[in-house]
Amino acid sequence: MLAPTKASISKTREETIITWYEEVFPLAAAHIHRNGGDLDAAKEIFQEAVVLYYEKLMHLNFQPESGDTAYLMGIVKNKWLKYCKKFSTQESLDYIEVAEESIQKPVKAKLLHYLKQAGEKCMDLLQSFYYEKLTMRQVADRFEYASERSATVQKFKCLEKVRYEVKRKSLSHEDFLN
Amino acid sequence: MRTSLTEIERIENWLLKRGDVEDRLVTEARVLSGVEWKDKVRWQSTAYDLIQLYGHKKLREEVKSVEHQLFQTSKYRPFQNRIRAIFKR
Numbered sequence: 001m002l003a004p005t006k007a008s009i010s011k012t013r014e015e016t017i018i019t020w021y022e023e024v025f026p027l028a029a030a031h032i033h034r035n036g037g038d039l040d041a042a043k044e045i046f047q048e049a050v051v052l053y054y055e056k057l058m059h060l061n062f063q064p065e066s067g068d069t070a071y072l073m074g075i076v077k078n079k080w081l082k083y084c085k086k087f088s089t090q091e092s093l094d095y096i097e098v099a100e101e102s103i104q105k106p107v108k109a110k111l112l113h114y115l116k117q118a119g120e121k122c123m124d125l126l127q128s129f130y131y132e133k134l135t136m137r138q139v140a141d142r143f144e145y146a147s148e149r150s151a152t153v154q155k156f157k158c159l160e161k162v163r164y165e166v167k168r169k170s171l172s173h174e175d176f177l178n
Numbered sequence: 179m180r181t182s183l184t185e186i187e188r189i190e191n192w193l194l195k196r197g198d199v200e201d202r203l204v205t206e207a208r209v210l211s212g213v214e215w216k217d218k219v220r221w222q223s224t225a226y227d228l229i230q231l232y233g234h235k236k237l238r239e240e241v242k243s244v245e246h247q248l249f250q251t252s253k254y255r256p257f258q259n260r261i262r263a264i265f266k267r
Binding site: 017018054055111112124130157164 | 179182183186187190217218221222224225226227228229230231232233234235236237238240241242244245247248249257260261264265267
């Protein structure tokens, strides 16, 4: 089997998301419309559901027994209920998920902004391994390294750079991470 | 791999509980006995959190971009009409 290239890896993800939108979004939209929601709410809820479901598949090697449609619709219905409850207290949907809330702290967002400026290529490489859970072979192909070994060395160089920047920025801004 | 990178790999194996068990015990002893190593572990853990956050934001941006494509480009007109019909009812 051919190793996936940079284009094919990201194409697969994009194609997966498009398929979910084409197949499940109409059902989600109909459900939300029936329950008093508008198109913007349906879009917001579905975006959240897709991100949550994709992360579940990536991180937990999760295999839903009931198929993508049923699982995504389950998330949509659940999120819609929470959205309705939260809406009455005027809170944004972005703050519904506790897990998300914990990583969205402003200090970390600020720090992330600095890191992106310091080296987006490194952050892209690191997230492909630690977040997307690609193998080092896939990382090497995506970033065009001659071997897994070269990609691994680069991964640790990037991690060293990020660790250094995190320390430097954190120590120069006392409010960071406290 | 140079020494500082090997050290980062050792800390990673210790934090993520993988790799050789004896190596992990040596790393643990270093972390428990010195402030310098404790700090390195702290910054490295934060780095992992930020990488997760970065990946999460990147995925969200990609989902938004796909949504934009589906709702704004003529290629997906049948999809747009289908959705419009739902909200016209």
